[in-house]
Amino acid sequence: MPILPLLVQHPILRFASPLPFCRTYRPDWLQDKGHATIIKLLKIYNMSSIKKDFPIFVNKPDLIYLDSTATSQKPSHVVDGVAEYLSSSYANIHRGSYEISEISEKLYEDSKAIVAKSIGAENWKEVVYTWNSTYALNILAQSIWRTGLLKKWDKVLVSIVEHHANVVPWLILKEDYGIEVDYIEIDENYAIDFNDFRSKLDDNVKVVSLAHVSNTTGQVFDLENVNSLLSMRYGNNRPLFIVDGSQSVPHFQVDVKKIWCDAMFFTGHKIFADSGIGVLWAKEQLLDTLKPIFSGGGAIGYVNKWEFTHSEKLPDKFEPGTPNLSWAVSLLRAFEYIESIGWYTELERIEDELVEYALGKFEKNTDIQLIWGKNPATRVGVFTFYVEGVHSFDISDYLADHHICIRAGQHCAEPFMQHQGQKHTCRMSLHIYNTLEDIDKFFDILHNAINDLK
């Protein structure tokens, strides 16, 4: 291999990228000499170009990461982008009159602007940053109550497959204030059972809050149809329609205008940004109406010893205290990275190929019970499965011993797991840095695990 001597002689590896921040990485394992190093260099040489964008796979070429539903890996554009920001432009925003404060402010607004553009929002002022999806819905749910848009005996509808982020905040309101929470069933394809949904729409329903994509089945819900049904049933007096975009925004282009929801939330760490930043988008009219449940510096209009007013500025009203600046930069860089590879068109193309390949493999393995609907056109790369007679944690441990990362448990979807009668399952999930070889290796080792553990 003519490239190999060059790589060995030049241990500083550089992976070209059109983006400005990417630096060189010198993985720890390059300190060692010998056969193992050559094998790793070969792996990197043969690595897909997307995978090379993610430094963790350069540092750990044996790693097969199939847990992106839990969190995504970070491209060097994000890693270096945050480091560059912290080392050359970091300052607080809103009040500084010096250059780095202005740069910080611009970056913060650019971050929101790219988020707004990505989800089809009217403007970035409708984008509120939180810590993650769970905090986003907790804040929204409590604000909805505080504003009086929900009262005792009013009903919130969620689906039976929801992540706890979209269950527990409503159950808190149920416990504290006596609202009702009801669950929409799914059909045999794990899609929304629209007959059940229609039957549960009554005058007490004030909020419908649904995942766009299930974090267990990978099923994409038909939210445009949900919107149509709400309009037909309620006209202009429809319930608030809230969407959990945590598993949709990382996988395909979401347009809040097409869904016509009132609010949507998602989390940055599942779409290549650092953990610690969540996005709550809501229509400007709703944000203007809502009373925040947290407040303090930066979110107020006026304060004296006895009273205060909320800021009238959006989204400041909902962002008290120093914002999560470097995390906002990480989210900006994450969306820039997606733009650099061809935006969602390319992201979806890669994922469709991986999903089709993985589904084919699952279908051939009769030992593995996949919890999924039959329509591959309406799913993303999330595969929850179990094997009769083998504990899910034993499978995940076995795979972990072979550097394959999946997740086992109930995936923060206990109502759904109870509905399915499953106490524990495994979940394998894909993203753009995965390859067909990753999927092959997963099934090879899984096959061995089943033979050894049964």
Place this chain on the structure above:
Amino acid sequence: MYNEVITFYSKTPPNKWVLDNFDISFWEENRTCGDDLKVYMKLEGGVIVDWSFEWDTAIITTACASIFGESIIGLKEEEIFEMDYSYIEELIGMQVSDRRKQASVLGLLTTRNALHQHLKDGKKDTFDTILK
């Protein structure tokens, strides 16, 4: 993944059944690992004379619970409260990874809480008690 002791006890646990005429039973769960376990005990004069367990458990949980249950036959109730993770580690002859430590002590935890309930002492142990 595990040593021969763990492999043997996980595949053929000698005490995985529902004990006849048990005096105490208690159920506990380890939500981190998706395990739950129920223990059954027979006592005579404050001494454990028989012990069994059941439920759907992973390899490490099954093996550790089974070995533990075998080891406490003939011991007094109060001796169980002196046991923690180190006792399990000595029994199985290997250190358990941090992510599976709770699984390894689930049998012990369930037994301790079964005895607390039997003694009506108002106490309930947690994984923190045993893992310290």
